[in-house]
Amino acid sequence: xxxxxxxxxxxxxxxxxxxxxxxxxxxxxxxxxxxxxxxxxxxxxxxxxxxxxxxxxxxxxxxxxxxxxxxxxxxxxxxxxxxxxxxxxxxxxxxxxxxxxxxxxxxxxxxxxxxxxxxxxxxxxxxxxxxxxxxxxxxxxxxxxxxxxxxxxxxxxxxxxxxxxxxxxxxxxxxxxxxxxxxxxxxxxxxxxxxxxxxxxxxxxxxxxxxxxxxxxxxxxxxxxxxxxxxxxxxxxxxxxxxxxxxxxxxxxxxxxxxxxxxxxxxxxxxxxxxxxxxxxxxxxxxxxxxxxxxxxxxxxxxxxxxxxxxxxxxxxxxxxxxxx
Amino acid sequence: xxxxxxxxxxxxxxxxxxxxxxxxxxxxxxxxxxxxxxxxxxxxxxxxxxxxxxxxxxxxxxxxxxxxxxxxxxxxxxxxxxxxxxxxxxxxxxxxxxxxxxxxxxxxxxxxxxxxxxxxxxxxxxxxxxxxxxxxxxxxxxxxxxxxxxxxxxxxxxxxxxxxxxxxxxxxxxxxxxxxxxxxxxxxxxxxxxxxxxxxxxxxxxxxxxxxxxxxxxxxxxxxxxxxxxxxxxxxxxxxxxxxxxxxxxxxxxxxxxxxxxxxxxxxxxxxxxxxxxxxxxxxxxxxxxxxxxxxxxxxxxxxxxxxxxxxxxxxxxxxxxxxxxxxxxxxx
Numbered sequence: 294x295x296x297x298x299x300x301x302x303x304x305x306x307x308x309x310x311x312x313x314x315x316x317x318x319x320x321x322x323x324x325x326x327x328x329x330x331x332x333x334x335x336x337x338x339x340x341x342x343x344x345x346x347x348x349x350x351x352x353x354x355x356x357x358x359x360x361x362x363x364x365x366x367x368x369x370x371x372x373x374x375x376x377x378x379x380x381x382x383x384x385x386x387x388x389x390x391x392x393x394x395x396x397x398x399x400x401x402x403x404x405x406x407x408x409x410x411x412x413x414x415x416x417x418x419x420x421x422x423x424x425x426x427x428x429x430x431x432x433x434x435x436x437x438x439x440x441x442x443x444x445x446x447x448x449x450x451x452x453x454x455x456x457x458x459x460x461x462x463x464x465x466x467x468x469x470x471x472x473x474x475x476x477x478x479x480x481x482x483x484x485x486x487x488x489x490x491x492x493x494x495x496x497x498x499x500x501x502x503x504x505x506x507x508x509x510x511x512x513x514x515x516x517x518x519x520x521x522x523x524x525x526x527x528x529x530x531x532x533x534x535x536x537x538x539x540x541x542x543x544x545x546x547x548x549x550x551x552x553x554x555x556x557x558x559x560x561x562x563x564x565x566x567x568x569x570x571x572x573x574x575x576x577x578x579x580x581x582x583x584x585x586x587x588x589x590x591x592x593x594x595x596x597x598x599x600x601x602x603x604x605x606x607x608x609x610x611x612x613x614x615x616x617x618x
Numbered sequence: 619x620x621x622x623x624x625x626x627x628x629x630x631x632x633x634x635x636x637x638x639x640x641x642x643x644x645x646x647x648x649x650x651x652x653x654x655x656x657x658x659x660x661x662x663x664x665x666x667x668x669x670x671x672x673x674x675x676x677x678x679x680x681x682x683x684x685x686x687x688x689x690x691x692x693x694x695x696x697x698x699x700x701x702x703x704x705x706x707x708x709x710x711x712x713x714x715x716x717x718x719x720x721x722x723x724x725x726x727x728x729x730x731x732x733x734x735x736x737x738x739x740x741x742x743x744x745x746x747x748x749x750x751x752x753x754x755x756x757x758x759x760x761x762x763x764x765x766x767x768x769x770x771x772x773x774x775x776x777x778x779x780x781x782x783x784x785x786x787x788x789x790x791x792x793x794x795x796x797x798x799x800x801x802x803x804x805x806x807x808x809x810x811x812x813x814x815x816x817x818x819x820x821x822x823x824x825x826x827x828x829x830x831x832x833x834x835x836x837x838x839x840x841x842x843x844x845x846x847x848x849x850x851x852x853x854x855x856x857x858x859x860x861x862x863x864x865x866x867x868x869x870x871x872x873x874x875x876x877x878x879x880x881x882x883x884x885x886x887x888x889x890x891x892x893x894x895x896x897x898x899x900x901x902x903x904x905x906x907x908x909x910x911x912x913x914x915x916x917x918x919x920x921x922x923x924x925x926x927x928x929x930x931x932x933x934x935x936x937x938x939x940x941x942x943x944x945x946x947x948x949x950x951x
Contacts, residue, residue: 359695362893362895482647543701559700567895567899587939594934599925600925600930
């Protein structure tokens with residue numbers, strides 16, 4: 294039987310006085326904005342636009358940040374750098390999304406933004422980063438200073454469990470917010486979506502001194518050949534989390550029948566989103582409201598590309614980069 | 619201090635080979651065949667394009683005259699956050715088309731707004747009657763009615779178009795007071811963690827934005843209302859007058875809110891909207907309950923028809939550029 298819940302009206306609460314709204318915590322920012330870096334292409338192998346300078350963000354990443362209680366500003370990776378970094382000043386955290394681009398301009402921009410994020414944290418401004426799938430892979434390349442750190446895995450379209458690493462303390466990680474029963478299910482059920490060809494084995498991760506001194510391994514997974522790879526990492530001294538898996542897909546992408554959509558799976562998405570935004574609320578960056586409004590993702594319209602029932606359902610496509618400063 | 623969380627590796631799960639190939643990869647548990655893991659929620663559009671700065675009278679005339687209707691994007695985001703996709707039900711489409719679309723969904727949201735008379739009211743009533751029929755025929759089919767949706771359901775069920783009373787309850791955050799002797803099992807609140815339930819009644823975590831409501835006395839004084847719904851929570855307006863704020867049907871998966879569960883996470887135009895982590899959780903839990911009810915619907919429509927009717931076929935308009943009103947709306951012409 295479910296335990297009794299003592300409702301406030303049964304536990305002595307005096308309802309005759311209207312409750313006073315508690316004051317917001319002055320140390321928190323209740324209007325957090327997350328920057329999401331756009332990725333080369335249109336997200337649909339060129340079917341949506343002929344513009345070779347186009348970049349995209351899968352709408353699932355936007356919905357993910359919004360579900361956690363943030364607004365979103367797109368950081369268009371091929372905009373003039375001064376514009377890109379002006380926008381970076383308007384946000385309280387960044388998401389590096391999945392994708393495929395591991396070289397050239399995109400890599401360089403990720404590296405510069407990542408470096409700037411570290412600088413802001415070092416200067417005392419709490420500034421979280423989520424690196425998802427490719428985002429995680431690029432952070433691994435950057436930190437390890439080894440472009441060959443990634444290995445091939447067979448993990449292209451499957452739901453998996455997460456195996457928690459021994460002796461890891463979940464306090465201060467995204468898993469701290471997961472209810473105990475959901476944590477159990479994470480390791481016994483297939484509640485997270487994997488869609489990647491690359492990864493790093495735990496042994497190789499730990500053997501790289503730069504990687505292992507920067508990040509702590511939180512979870513591992515096995516691929517379809519039973520080979521183990523690192524699936525979630527957290528920086529030891531920065532609010533930076535890397536996922537080889539896709540926390541955003543469970544609630545917001547429907548194109549693959551392998552994506553888990555149970556109530557538990559949806560909660561995984563929500564808790565992961567809530568953690569990112571709770572970290573962003575610790576950022577005291579308070580940009581000018583008008584500049585934020587001018588740059589929000591609301592200024593762009595998503596394109597439906599999941600009509601055929603596969604690939605991303607919706608993407609934001611950015612062409613002819615523009616600034617509204 | 620935070621309570622200890624036992625990780626699987628600390629409660630006996632085989633852990634000696636976490637860094638080695640597992641000898642048995644965990645088997646994905648089979649999906650529950652009694653649940654629908656691709657739920658779709660229908661959201662009924664409302665007359666107009668969502669601009670609130672016009673005076674009520676001229677807005678009403680303008681809205682009905684232009685045949686435009688809208689859905690605030692926050693309702694779409696609420697349903698999607700809960701793990702559903704959305705199909706817009708355009709209130710002024712030919713009725714046969716509207717009801718064909720109703721056959722593609724596993725639950726319905728009646729949104730906030732202002733239209734309490736005319737075609738909009740009639741369509742809500744027809745959809746609601748159809749929903750009752752579906753449930754009576756054994757198909758679990760949930761309804762969420764927010765603000766105006768709550769008000770119209772009250773008018774329909776009570777058979778009294780004058781059941782609503784004026785309250786001073788525009789644009790403020792309030793608490794929810796759980797009603798005496800209420801059992802929250804099978805209500806939206808069953809999924810709320812105990813600590814969040816406490817905060818709901820001690821803190822201002824829900825957004826109120828309405829001119830009308832019903833006092834608990836008048837609600838209970840109407841035999842139709844009180845036999846159909848249980849009062850789950852009440853709230854106080856700015857003059858400390860009490861109104862009913864959450865209700866749940868006794869025998870149907872129908873929940874109505876005088877407040878706005880969707881605004882906490884998804885609307886930023888009023889500085890009164892609560893955006894704390896707790897407030898965001900209220901939105902998430904409310905979304906989860908709706909979709910968990912929709913998963914109990916065994917309606918399995920043709921995938922092609924769903925794909926061609928999804929909200930993805932429409933593009934939202936940024937209406938919050940000035941920092942007020944709804945941030946984004948879907949407009950249907």
